[in-house]
Amino acid sequence: MWAASPAFRRQLVLLRSLLPSPPSPPPSSSTSVAGRFFAPSCSSPSSTPSGSIRASHAMAGSAVYEADAEAVVRRITPPLDRSRHKGQAGKIAVIGGCREYTGAPYFAAISALKVGADLSHVFCTKDAATVIKSYSPELIVHPILEESYSVRDDERASVSSKILTEVAKWMERFDCIVVGPGLGRDPFLLDCVSNIMKHARQANIPTVVDGDGLFLITNNLGLVEGNPLAILTPNVYEYKRLVQKVLNCDVNEETAAEQLTLLCQKIGGVTIMRKGKADVISDGKTVTQVSTFGSPRRCGGQGDILSGSVAVFTSWARHFIMSNAEPTEKRVNPMTLGCIAGSLLLRKAASLAFEKSKRSTVTTGIIEFLGKSLEDICPAEH
Ligand SMILES: NC(=O)C1=CN([C@@H]2O[C@H](COP(=O)(O)OP(=O)(O)OC[C@H]3O[C@@H](n4cnc5c(N)ncnc54)[C@H](O)[C@@H]3O)[C@@H](O)[C@H]2O)[C@@H](O)CC1
Numbered sequence: 001m002w003a004a005s006p007a008f009r010r011q012l013v014l015l016r017s018l019l020p021s022p023p024s025p026p027p028s029s030s031t032s033v034a035g036r037f038f039a040p041s042c043s044s045p046s047s048t049p050s051g052s053i054r055a056s057h058a059m060a061g062s063a064v065y066e067a068d069a070e071a072v073v074r075r076i077t078p079p080l081d082r083s084r085h086k087g088q089a090g091k092i093a094v095i096g097g098c099r100e101y102t103g104a105p106y107f108a109a110i111s112a113l114k115v116g117a118d119l120s121h122v123f124c125t126k127d128a129a130t131v132i133k134s135y136s137p138e139l140i141v142h143p144i145l146e147e148s149y150s151v152r153d154d155e156r157a158s159v160s161s162k163i164l165t166e167v168a169k170w171m172e173r174f175d176c177i178v179v180g181p182g183l184g185r186d187p188f189l190l191d192c193v194s195n196i197m198k199h200a201r202q203a204n205i206p207t208v209v210d211g212d213g214l215f216l217i218t219n220n221l222g223l224v225e226g227n228p229l230a231i232l233t234p235n236v237y238e239y240k241r242l243v244q245k246v247l248n249c250d251v252n253e254e255t256a257a258e259q260l261t262l263l264c265q266k267i268g269g270v271t272i273m274r275k276g277k278a279d280v281i282s283d284g285k286t287v288t289q290v291s292t293f294g295s296p297r298r299c300g301g302q303g304d305i306l307s308g309s310v311a312v313f314t315s316w317a318r319h320f321i322m323s324n325a326e327p328t329e330k331r332v333n334p335m336t337l338g339c340i341a342g343s344l345l346l347r348k349a350a351s352l353a354f355e356k357s358k359r360s361t362v363t364t365g366i367i368e369f370l371g372k373s374l375e376d377i378c379p380a381e382h
Pocket residue numbers: 100101102103104105180181182183184210211212235237300301303304
């Protein structure tokens with residue numbers, strides 16, 4: 001009776017896809033629930049058909065489980081409840097945007113809104129603020145960060161503390177922050193952002209670290225060491241730099257899953273999503289991947305969509321685990337669920353955008369399909 005219940009099946013979907021148990025045997029005629037969620041093993045992530053759920057030994061030496069990402073999205077996405085008020089579906093902040101980069105923070109912040117957050121803030125430099133505001137009236141933009149060129153040496157301490165005070169005023173309101181999209185690498189600015197990260201950590205705010213935020217933490221590992229609320233989302237180069245710095249060796253594809261696990265363990269408690277052909281996620285205990293095919297276009301900005309989306313799904317996943325989850329589901333790391341859901345949604349949106357625009361697919365086009373992608377998986381109810 002219980003074994004046939006939807007609640008039981010939901011638990012299995014989540015737990016089988018997330019916890020490090022050995023692959024189940026192939027489905028028998030009685031078709032065990034587990035059998036439907038795993039196939040024995042497959043050769044590489046690229047050979048995993050879209051939408052299928054497999055335990056994949058894509059990375060030699062350790063099983064990497066293909067997550068049932070659609071089930072995760074369905075389970076953690078909150079219903080559109082008429083009794084809710086503004087803010088309850090999520091308040092996200094992006095710390096990023098400087099003279100060079102205004103696209104990246106915009107992509108991350110608008111993606112958070114399009115996935116379903118109620119409010120999306122951007123904390124950026126003054127130069128970037130007007131530009132970002134002009135992209136979208138939906139975003140709340142704070143022109144508070146400063147780069148070295150605009151601050152005299154003798155003003156630095158006071159400017160730095162003013163910036164922290166300003167951000168701290170808002171911090172406790174956020175369900176998740178994203179540090180790094182389009183942040184740049186100015187030393188004074190990064191110093192101020194280090195203080196913001198320390199403050200977020202003290203306030204227990206989940207923090208997605210991406211782009212130049214990864215440059216910052218790779219050189220200051222203490223900013224994330226031992227923080228279970230930190231999610232790092234490195235691309236191929238960012239991952240390489242992180243491995244070299246933390247493990248003191250090069251990336252080894254032969255032992256990729258173990259290396260990723262070890263990296264999480266060495267940094268201590270963080271969740272890492274290694275982006276690539278498959279997005280591979282570990283919290284130092286389990287390794288799961290999302291390999292649903294997205295698009296062959298590699299235009300810049302897709303990682304920014306991902307970081308904004310992961311921020312929203314992570315806050316939803318935390319809420320889900322704390323309130324609605326079954327007792328066994330409470331063992332699952334909400335950071336992992338957030339990464340899985342964000343990865344799937346980006347890939348679905350990229351696929352739809354590519355179907356429409358082919359070679360001219362760009363990031364703004366992908367963002368336009370975030371809503372349909374979520375609707376296809378998890379329809380909004382009236
Ligand atoms: N429209 C925008 O404003 C965008 C801004 N972005 C921001 O740009 C900043 C820099 O991010 P990037 O991802 O470009 O990072 P990097 O500046 O590290 O890399 C730039 C490019 O240089 C090449 N590269 C870097 N390291 C290399 C290596 N070791 N060997 C060979 N080639 C290498 C790669 O092609 C890489 O994509 C971040 O703040 C990021 O968020 C990006 O998100 C893309 C979109």
